[in-house]
Each structure stands twice: as C-alpha cells, then as structure tokens.
Amino acid sequence: MSRRSVRTERRLFLADGPKAVEGALSVEGCVVEVFATPAALEHHATLLTGADVTLVDDRALASLSDSVSPAGVVAVCRHLDAPLQHVVTASPRLLAICADVRDPGNAGTVIRTADAAGADAVVLAGQSVDPYNPKTVRATVGSLFHLPFAIAPDPAAAVRAAQARGLTVLAADGGGEDDLFDVDLSGPTAWLFGNEAWGLPDELAALADHRVAIPIHGRAESLNLSTAAAVCLYASARAQRSSR
Structure with missing residues (x-):
C-alpha cells in the first residue's frame, strides 16, 4: 500500500x-x-x-x-473520506479547502491545525496530495481520524458547494485586498488555501467572496502554507467563539 x-x-x-x-x-x-x-x-x-x-x-x-x-x-x-456534498451539508461553521497542496507534510499539518482550531472538516481538492500517503498520515499526528474530510477533484466545485451552503469563502492570498484582522470572521467560513509554490490561480481566487491577506509587519516576504493556515483558522475560531 x-x-x-x-x-x-x-x-x-x-x-x-x-x-x-x-x-x-x-x-x-x-x-x-x-x-x-x-x-x-x-x-x-x-x-x-x-x-x-x-x-x-x-x-x-x-x-x-x-x-x-x-x-x-x-x-x-x-478509507475515511466522505463525499464533498456530505461534508458541506453537515452545516459546517469552519471549513478548510486545500487546492493543489502537494506536500504531504503541509497537508498533514493543515489537517492537524484544522482539528486543533475546532474546524468542522477539511477538503483536499484538485491535485492535492493523497491524505492516505504515509507522510501525510504521520504529519496529522492522529488528527486524520478526528474530523471529517473530503477528496474533491475540482477546487472550483468545492468552493461553489461551500457557498451554496451559506459559507463565506475567503481566499488566503498575500496580495488580497482585505486585511485578515479587518474582516468579519464570526459567520460560517470556508478558508481556501493554495499550492505551496504558486498559491491560488487567479481564476480560482476570483470565485471566493473575499481575498484576504495576512499582514506582514516585519521583513519576511511571506508565510509558508501551514503557518498561514494556522493564523487564518485560529482567527476564525476566535471570532466565532467570541460571537456566541
């Protein structure tokens, strides 16, 4: 195997x-x-x-x-993956969609982070790494077994499915027009994360409701995928818990 x-x-x-x-x-x-x-x-x-x-x-x-x-x-x-429609019809309030995330360590860390932040599910879309890759499984440190996840061949379909269920889709994009800490994150949200090397294709990011950037206050060029996912997911988790 x-x-x-x-x-x-x-x-x-x-x-x-x-x-x-x-x-x-x-x-x-x-x-x-x-x-x-x-x-x-x-x-x-x-x-x-x-x-x-x-x-x-x-x-x-x-x-x-x-x-x-x-x-x-x-x-x-x-195998544990559920159909995409099953995941989105379960009324998630916090969802992570990974589009073409190729690195097993990054994918596993996003799943682990989503679990830790209390997200409801993860979608691995497009040409993303197999969640059952041994390195991915190991990187989740058990979280693969804690929350639902789906494998979706078409990232755009995953975005539209989330929007159809009332989730606001936020594209994590270093060039986004909205600052993470200025966006209302209290409602049901799906975060869209792109490939480690080239990020999100413009046509996919354009489907999101907002393109959101994490502010960089120092001299670093950017944040890596798993770190950016952690910041975004925890920002949403905090906002959603504060609004209850």
Missing part, C-alpha cells in the same frame, strides 16, 4: 506509529488489523488492548513502515 493507486483500489491505508494507531482505533470499523513487534505490544499494551494484533518481527514491521525509525506498531485501516 505504498502506492496511491493501490490504496485507492483497495480502499485501505496504513497508520504507522502509536499516535496514528490510537486515532484509528478510536474510529469504529476503521481498523482491519494491527501488526506489532513483541516489544511494541508490551510497551503499548494499554493502547492495543482489545485490538486484533498480529505479532511480527522487526524486519517484517519495517517493510510496512516508511519511517526511518519504526515505532513497532502499524494498523491497516479502511
């Missing part, structure tokens, strides 16, 4: 390490089987209580993990 095509065909992926396995075990019906070394089973006995565990040696476990230092426990999991 190291290749996306295989993961997609089988609708299975690997959760590597205790945090990922713990998250997977918290979702009913997600875990098919757990593989662990005897040492890991002993060390994580509480975590693995009641799980269907197959004991393997270090060499076999290493073949399932792409980590430099495998933690000794890997779970085979069923």
Whole structure:
C-alpha cells in the first residue's frame, strides 16, 4: 500500500506509529488489523488492548513502515473520506479547502491545525496530495481520524458547494485586498488555501467572496502554507467563539 493507486483500489491505508494507531482505533470499523513487534505490544499494551494484533518481527514491521525509525506498531485501516456534498451539508461553521497542496507534510499539518482550531472538516481538492500517503498520515499526528474530510477533484466545485451552503469563502492570498484582522470572521467560513509554490490561480481566487491577506509587519516576504493556515483558522475560531 505504498502506492496511491493501490490504496485507492483497495480502499485501505496504513497508520504507522502509536499516535496514528490510537486515532484509528478510536474510529469504529476503521481498523482491519494491527501488526506489532513483541516489544511494541508490551510497551503499548494499554493502547492495543482489545485490538486484533498480529505479532511480527522487526524486519517484517519495517517493510510496512516508511519511517526511518519504526515505532513497532502499524494498523491497516479502511478509507475515511466522505463525499464533498456530505461534508458541506453537515452545516459546517469552519471549513478548510486545500487546492493543489502537494506536500504531504503541509497537508498533514493543515489537517492537524484544522482539528486543533475546532474546524468542522477539511477538503483536499484538485491535485492535492493523497491524505492516505504515509507522510501525510504521520504529519496529522492522529488528527486524520478526528474530523471529517473530503477528496474533491475540482477546487472550483468545492468552493461553489461551500457557498451554496451559506459559507463565506475567503481566499488566503498575500496580495488580497482585505486585511485578515479587518474582516468579519464570526459567520460560517470556508478558508481556501493554495499550492505551496504558486498559491491560488487567479481564476480560482476570483470565485471566493473575499481575498484576504495576512499582514506582514516585519521583513519576511511571506508565510509558508501551514503557518498561514494556522493564523487564518485560529482567527476564525476566535471570532466565532467570541460571537456566541
């Protein structure tokens, strides 16, 4: 299951390490089987209580993990993504849409940040990285199992679907005309984040209700994607909680 095509065909992926396995075990019906070394089973006995565990040696476990230092426990999991319409019709108040986000670490960090900020869902749209890529799963540190997410082939369709459900779509854009701290963030909001290298295409950003820039007060040229996402999502989370 190291290749996306295989993961997609089988609708299975690997959760590597205790945090990922713990998250997977918290979702009913997600875990098919757990593989662990005897040492890991002993060390994580509480975590693995009641799980269907197959004991393997270090060499076999290493073949399932792409980590430099495998933690000794890997779970085979069923896919968790929901259809886009299911995600947007659940009346989310805070949504993150990632358009063509290619880096597994960035995508995983956005999912983790969205979870931490109390967002309702994440959409990975366009040519974004596979959320089941082992590096993405690892970067979420278990958050992949905590909140709904969708895989959408068309970013524009994701934007329109969010707007159709009453969410204001804000494009995070360094050249945006609105300052983050001047925008009303108290209502249902979908943040639109673009590719790490080239940001959002003009035609996609134009679909948003507002193009919003994070003010840069120092000499830095810009913020990286995951940092910008954290600032935007937490700004919305604070505004929404203050308005209740």
